[in-house]
Amino acid sequence: xxxxxxxxxxxxIREKILNGKYPPGHxxxxxxxxxxxxxxxxxxxxxxxxxxxxxxxxxxxxLGASVKKMGVKEFREMCDLRLALExxxxxxxxxxxxxxxxxxxxxxxxxxxxxxxxIVAAKSEEPLIDELRSEDVHFHVAIMTAAKNDLxxxxxxxxxxxxRLLFLPSTETEEQLSPVSKKDSDRNRLKVMESHDEIYExxxxxxxxxxxxxxxxxxxxxxxxxxxxxxxxxxxxxxxxLTDEELIYSG
Amino acid sequence: xxxxxxxxxxxxIREKILNGKYPPGHxxxxxxxxxxxxxxxxxxxxxxxxxxxxxxxxxxxxLGASVKKMGVKEFREMCDLRLALExxxxxxxxxxxxxxxxxxxxxxxxxxxxxxxxIVAAKSEEPLIDELRSEDVHFHVAIMTAAKNDLxxxxxxxxxxxxRLLFLPSTETEEQLSPVSKKDSDRNRLKVMESHDEIYExxxxxxxxxxxxxxxxxxxxxxxxxxxxxxxxxxxxxxxxLTDEELIYSG
DNA sequence: TATTGGATGTTGTATTCAATAAGTTTGAGC
DNA sequence: GCTCAAACTTATTGAATACAACATCCAATA
Numbered sequence: 001x002x003x004x005x006x007x008x009x010x011x012x013i014r015e016k017i018l019n020g021k022y023p024p025g026h027x028x029x030x031x032x033x034x035x036x037x038x039x040x041x042x043x044x045x046x047x048x049x050x051x052x053x054x055x056x057x058x059x060x061x062x063l064g065a066s067v068k069k070m071g072v073k074e075f076r077e078m079c080d081l082r083l084a085l086e087x088x089x090x091x092x093x094x095x096x097x098x099x100x101x102x103x104x105x106x107x108x109x110x111x112x113x114x115x116x117x118x119i120v121a122a123k124s125e126e127p128l129i130d131e132l133r134s135e136d137v138h139f140h141v142a143i144m145t146a147a148k149n150d151l152x153x154x155x156x157x158x159x160x161x162x163x164r165l166l167f168l169p170s171t172e173t174e175e176q177l178s179p180v181s182k183k184d185s186d187r188n189r190l191k192v193m194e195s196h197d198e199i200y201e202x203x204x205x206x207x208x209x210x211x212x213x214x215x216x217x218x219x220x221x222x223x224x225x226x227x228x229x230x231x232x233x234x235x236x237x238x239x240x241x242l243t244d245e246e247l248i249y250s251g
Numbered sequence: 252x253x254x255x256x257x258x259x260x261x262x263x264i265r266e267k268i269l270n271g272k273y274p275p276g277h278x279x280x281x282x283x284x285x286x287x288x289x290x291x292x293x294x295x296x297x298x299x300x301x302x303x304x305x306x307x308x309x310x311x312x313x314l315g316a317s318v319k320k321m322g323v324k325e326f327r328e329m330c331d332l333r334l335a336l337e338x339x340x341x342x343x344x345x346x347x348x349x350x351x352x353x354x355x356x357x358x359x360x361x362x363x364x365x366x367x368x369x370i371v372a373a374k375s376e377e378p379l380i381d382e383l384r385s386e387d388v389h390f391h392v393a394i395m396t397a398a399k400n401d402l403x404x405x406x407x408x409x410x411x412x413x414x415r416l417l418f419l420p421s422t423e424t425e426e427q428l429s430p431v432s433k434k435d436s437d438r439n440r441l442k443v444m445e446s447h448d449e450i451y452e453x454x455x456x457x458x459x460x461x462x463x464x465x466x467x468x469x470x471x472x473x474x475x476x477x478x479x480x481x482x483x484x485x486x487x488x489x490x491x492x493l494t495d496e497e498l499i500y501s502g
Numbered sequence: 503t504a505t506t507g508g509a510t511g512t513t514g515t516a517t518t519c520a521a522t523a524a525g526t527t528t529g530a531g532c
Numbered sequence: 533g534c535t536c537a538a539a540c541t542t543a544t545t546g547a548a549t550a551c552a553a554c555a556t557c558c559a560a561t562a
Contacts, residue, residue: 004545004546004547005546005547006546006547039547039548040547040548040549041547041548041549042546042547042548042549043546043547043548046546061554062553062554062555063554063555
């Protein structure tokens with residue numbers, strides 16, 4: 001599969017958005033981007049429209065494109081959608097998973113357990129958090145894969161990328177200082193592990209309703225936490241809130 | 252909101268696809284379309300990419316675009332997704348609906364009841380079927396609106412449009428002859444009315460779990476019917492199957 | 503001060519050019 | 533004479549550039 005210029009532009013811009021180089025609200029002008037990327041405006045335009053379809057960019061005719069800024073209403077709606085989809089997919093995973101799928105889920109689960117224990121035991125949490133987040137992603141993706149429905153899986157992944165817009169590593173000088181104490185974070189981490197255990201057990205037992213319930217509960221926790229963070233951080237238009245490693249799919 | 256050429260091209264092509272003028276698999280060449288629509292290739296290209304994002308068109312680099320042809324696997328996945336979304340949305344509708352929402356739902360419900368009775372009583376079903384289908388759409392859309400989640404609503408509407416690709420009025424000479432007897436169709440119509448009543452009652456009572464269950468059951472019926480039709484009609488790649496008025500959102 | 507007119511910059515569109523894929527012809531080898 | 537392959541032809545997409553339309557800003561003027 002040969003990569004065309006529009007793909008290059010797409011990946012370039014997408015990367016910058018997800019890295020926070022282009023923060024929410026940042027204007028995306030075709031001329032600037034085209035000279036920066038090294039292709040003409042045409043493929044850049046195409047890339048921007050694809051990103052709009054992904055929900056990462058908003059475009060208004062004659063007014064140009066900008067990185068999507070999510071409002072509180074939109075955020076709540078997205079959370080709700082995610083709850084429904086991921087819950088359903090987990091139910092499917094309980095029914096459809098293969099032994100390989102199950103092993104992969106278990107592997108991510110145990111990796112997270114090890115990391116969590118080490119983090120809780122350690123004074124500083126810094127170096128292991130990225131790994132933990134990464135394994136968290138693995139865990140959830142493994143479940144979505146086990147559900148054996150590519151359409152739902154891709155839809156969920158799309159939502160998580162949009163979600164990520166809200167919890168970007170800060171580009172500005174101020175480093176993201178965690179507002180919660182390590183003790184609180186640790187308690188949360190242990191709670192996450194419990195939820196994951198519960199989800200895994202239900203899937204392993206082919207208990208679809210239980211798996212679904214457990215996942216819905218888990219995600220509701222995450223959503224509650226996000227909404228609290230947003231409420232504290234900014235009112236009205238959400239621009240950026242503090243990172244938090246148990247907000248999954250952020251690594 | 253001024254309409255730009257790319258919008259014109261988008262609506263033009265979309266319309267033709269949904270009408271069956273461009274059947275699944277039909278090649279969509281930019282040159283041809285641009286001369287037919289009266290705009291240059293550039294906005295046509297853009298329109299095709301938007302339609303790809305909608306799921307109505309598939310594009311391969313250097314090979315061009317064509318109207319989406321859905322495989323059986325993809326169709327099953329879509330049904331599953333729809334079940335999850337529409338079920339969830341109906342639960343939300345039970346919780347969030349306003350009195351106006353409820354009135355609108357009731358109105359569509361009663362319109363359908365009247366039409367159904369007249370169709371069952373009549374010898375021929377022809378003239379009223381389109382109206383019935385239209386009211387069916389109204390009923391479901393009214394519920395999605397009552398759910399108060401625009402994101403989920405638009406997602407569901409998108410799925411229904413894709414779904415419609417499978418149940419297009421035939422473009423070819425052979426008119427879509429209903430393979431089921433009127434008696435069978437009538438029985439089905441009455442069953443649909445029962446399901447709708449059940450859904451409405453649950454929403455009116457603010458009983459979210461019951462509403463959700465009822466809607467899931469209803470949609471599962473529709474899916475089963477679709478799959479049977481597909482199984483009878485064609486194997487492997489689904490190109491076109493017979494129309495059926497209780498396949499909602501088709502009018 | 504409010505408004506209108508132009509200056510400027512950016513998007514949207516058309517057109518031209520380049521690259522790719524498929525189809526066709528030509529020709530060498532058997 | 534037939535087959536297969538390679539080169540050429542053609543059709544169509546992808547990209548670049550040139551041009552037109554629109555929105556915004558600023559200044560001049562009533």
